[in-house]
Amino acid sequence: MAEVINFANFSLSNAKKQAPKVADEGEDNQSPMPLSLTTKRFREVDPAAALASARHEFGEHGGVNMSIEASATFTVMEAETMRRLFSGELGPDSDYFIYSRHFNPTVLNLGRQMAALEGTEAAYCTASGMSAITAVLLQLVGAGGHIVASQCLYGGTHALMSRFLVRSCGITTTFVNIDNIDEVRSAIRAGETNVLYVETMLNPTLVVADIPALAAVAREKGVKLVVDNTFTPMVVSPARLGADVVVHSVSKFISGGADIIAGAICGPASLVNSMMDLQEGALMLTGPTMNAKVAFEISERLPHLALRMKEHSARAMAYATRMKRLGLKVIYPGLPDHPHHTLLSSIGNPEYGYGGMLCLDMGTEERANKLMQQLQNVTQFGLMAVSLGYYETLMSCSGSSTSSEMPPEERAKAGISPGLIRMSVGYSGTLEQRWGQFERALALMQQLPKNLNPEGY
DSSP: OTTSOOOTTOOOOOSOOSOOOOOOTTTSSOOOOOHHHHHHHHHTOOHHHHHHTSOOOOOTTSOSSOOOOOOSBOOOSSHHHHHHHHHTSSOGGGTOOOBTTTOOHHHHHHHHHHHHHHTOSEEEEESOHHHHHHHHHHHHTOTTOEEEEESSOOHHHHHIIIIIHHHHHOOEEEEEOTTOHHHHHHHOOTTTEEEEEEESBOTTTOOBOOHHHHHHHHHHHTOEEEEEOTTOTTTOOGGGGTOSEEEEETTTTTTOSSOOOOEEEEEOHHHHHHHTOTTTOHHHHHOOBOOHHHHHHHHHHGGGHHHHHHHHHHHHHHHHHHHHHTTOOEEOTTSTTSTTHHHHHHHSOTTSTTOSEEEEEOSSHHHHHHHHHIIIIISOSOEEOSOOOOSSOEEEEGGGTTTTTSOHHHHHHTTOOTTEEEEEOOOOSOHHHHHHHHHHHHHHHHTSOGGGSOTTO
8 A cells, every 4th residue: 555655675784785676577567457447447546535545644742734853863762773774674664764865754754645646656755856857767777778758848857868867877868759659669679778758748738648558568668657747646647557657846736836846756666665775776875855844845735736636627628718719729638629638538537627737829939928928917817937836827938948958949849839838727816807817918919019919819
């Protein structure tokens, strides 16, 4: 069970030993099952129900909220205990701790909650989403390895794969059209490729990854499927669809307040064990440790994540429908004409809608910027800011912001137009109040010179 994570396999010994081993294909993972059965099985689990079933951690003095263990280091009552800790005889599973870069009780509890949310055996929470992604790739791929990834990704992830990992580790990446399963399969090199990496909903184009089909390819080829589920917590459960590892930027929808930087890795205990190895663990040795106070904050917000995601999705659906009626070029998977509407309907968790992200293509960056300026500075519809998952609507022109790390030709190949506005739809105010602000901004656009007007206005 996700809420009873057994860390007994963690060896805290300083003695040199064999390199940590992530389970080979078929060892820790269940044998491949028909996609229809995979979908049926995951549909039987509501992530909110799974989260509510996770172990509730009470405070030190019986408080309904867990205590914050803000200590960097932990004492022992007997000298012999220290030796047993470092030999691996005692550890977090028996409530013994050494140092918070290793394990911290408050952070571990958040890990139990994240594992329950995503339906994985274990989870470890980190200082940022990028640290979670980087640590997973370093652990699973290693020097000289190979990754196959979607050609459309968050700009920071794209830069990590296309530049940093190449320079620092000799890890190369082949970027593919993730919607073309044959292209994905062909890009995987036997004996070389270690990881297939995708986002559930591609940033920023909102293409939806066919996770069951990609999981089948990953199993067939003997590689690990790593899925970034930052855009769609609660909406989609990638691990229940066959993904090996799920990563999050917890800073976004899960946090919900635009005030925290955090990440999470959800997957098999064998992976978490290997990543926390004292000698060769990517998490242990690079140290992207989450602060216990941050873990407490996030833990308090998780219980209402389901309610927030439903409202984000409902607002986004309403806006997208109305924008389309106005003749605007809107991209939202909840619209029946979106190319992946049927796919997301089939793999998404019932009742959570189609997510809180939508895109509005204004054609040119100049038009996009003019509209955003009206929406923020005149009608107060939303805020020009990067990131997502906030209770206010956040807007940015992706090509010149969160996807700017990608070269222009790569952005074009990924389908990121110069005028693409990415909106993280908030839920503050009333629907009619916010929609009225949007319509007023469009009306003001009509008064601008013709070359600055969006098509149809």
